[in-house]
Amino acid sequence: MVCAFGRSFGKTLTAFFLFWEEFRQFGDTLWPGEKTYDFAYCAPTRANHAIKEYRKWKDLLKPLITWHSDVELTLHIQLGNKRAILDFWGLDEHDSHRGARKHRIVIDEAKDVVEAAFSATLMPMTLGRNGRLLVQGTPSRWGRGNAWFKAAFQFGQKRQDGYFSLTAPSHDNPKLTVEEIDRLKKAALLSGGEKTVREEIYAEWLSDEGAVFNNLREVFALKVLRSYRWTGFAFIEDDEHPHLWISEHVDEGDAYREPDKLVAGLDFGIKDPTVLTIFNRRTHKQVAVLRMAGHIDYTEIIPAIDKVLDMYRWPVVLYDAGGGHGGAAREHLARHYQQGVSGKQWSFKSKVADITRAQMLCSLAGKDGGWYLIDVGWQKAEFERYEVVTTTKDGNRLARPQFGGPAGMHDDSVSAACLAATMLSAEYHVVKKKAEVVPFSHDYWDAMIRAQVRARGGRPPAPRPTKGSKWSRWR
Secondary structure, eight states: OOOETTSSSSSHEEEEHHHHHHHBBBBBBBSTTOOOEEEEEEESSSIIIHHHHHHHHHHHTTGEEEEEEEEEEEEEEETEEEEEEEEEEEGGGGGGGGTOOSSSEEEGGGGGHHHHHIIIIIIGGGGTTTEEEEEEEOOOSSSSSHHHHHHHHHHHHOOOOOOOEEEOOGGGOOTTTHHHHHHHHHHHHTTOOOOHHHTTOOOOOOOOOHHHHHHHHHSSOOOOSSSEEEEESSSEESSOOOSSEEEEEEEEOOBBBOOEEEEEEEESSSSSEEEEEEETTTBBBEHHHHHEEEOOOHHHHHHHHHHHHHHHTTTTTEETTTTTHHHHHHHHHHHHSSSOEEEOOOHHHHHHHHHHHHHHHEEEHTTOOBBBBOOOOHOOOOHHOOOEEEEEEEEEEEEEEEEEOOOOOOHHHHHHHHHHHHTTTSSSOOOOOOOOTTSSSSHHHHHHHHHHHHTTTOOOOOOOSSSSSSGGGGO
16 A cells, blocks of 8 residues: 655554554454464665654553563554554664565555565565555655656556555644644745645655656656667567657758757666667657667677767767766777777766756756657656755765656656757757849859959959849849
8 A cells, every 4th residue: 555645644653543443453354364464564764764663663662562672663562362563663774674574564654665675575585474564644746756756656547456545635633723824834935836736745756756857747858759679680560569769850051051969978888778869959859769778888889889979960968077987888889990089078066957958858847948748658757757856864964965866767868858958958040041042143253253352362352232133233
């Protein structure tokens, strides 16, 4: 069960009531034949969360406690012939709890819990016990676990395989008055916190908002025109296992303008995927995005990059020159394909500047100057889950913020797009097509005479507009 609650709803008390109800029915209607009810309350950290809840529960269950450990944060209780073991875990070092088996696990403040704690440590604990999980917290764009928490909630909405979700705003707590909540809302709105109110009070998931980038519903407005799979030497059309997604073919220009100029961002990866993203500088639309899986030799990746860049007439390509692997790949591309890309030394300041440019382009989507990306699931998820971290796991403030995807999540498409944002945010001037000179017209002879004067080393006079024909200016 996955629950999204507003602030001060009473999440922790809900966990206690759930424990007590299941303990009361344990061995009879719930888990018949079992002798001891194994329960675990899990919080993001041991020091700031688990210890506090352990002390509260210890006071509430004091008459029933038969043994306890303030070091291991464990309670043993007994009521009649029913016994229970309660563990209180901080998930900052979740690997240390591997091997346990539980009938019920409660994950509190899920937005601050890393995904590996949920999927790799706690989920397997339900095996062999027919165990159940309760995942609860308040939706937020900020937090290490917001991405998986949101995905689990959406999965529960489908009510498949025994999963289901529910949500409740702060108003559902009978101890909170409407006046209290309204005061909080007004205070938040004064500082422009409309999104905060939607998350913290109404427990609403902001589907088109990320922790760093907003307006994503407008940004991801381009549909996939074609998708292709790389075979090692060519691209073939494949919708099931594609490597390349395109939203428009190569621009040919028209009668009034030359073909549009393109810019590409390239994020090389060793263990991570390599992503190439190409934008039209005039329309700010993403025309193509290539994604090659990690752990593949560059000699297999670079031919695919060369093929895509050649397909789009070799746009300006920017890549992060801070990594040595990027420089080696650039040299290989130049040596074997006689093509080059431009390295950009991405320092902390320049990276923040490019991320800020990307934020501005996102906010302008749907208006003049905004950009538009292809609505591909993995790419949109990376933009939604991209985050800024300002504190360590222990709660200490970092000397400088860190940008990237949450643990277990890639951010390669974001990095590639931010590299391209440098040129996309600059003003673009359409190159107009020159009108063809009609043979034997006045302009034709005008150009011929000028060419002959220059060939003799002379300097043709500047045209003087006069009445009559254009030929009269050479009188």
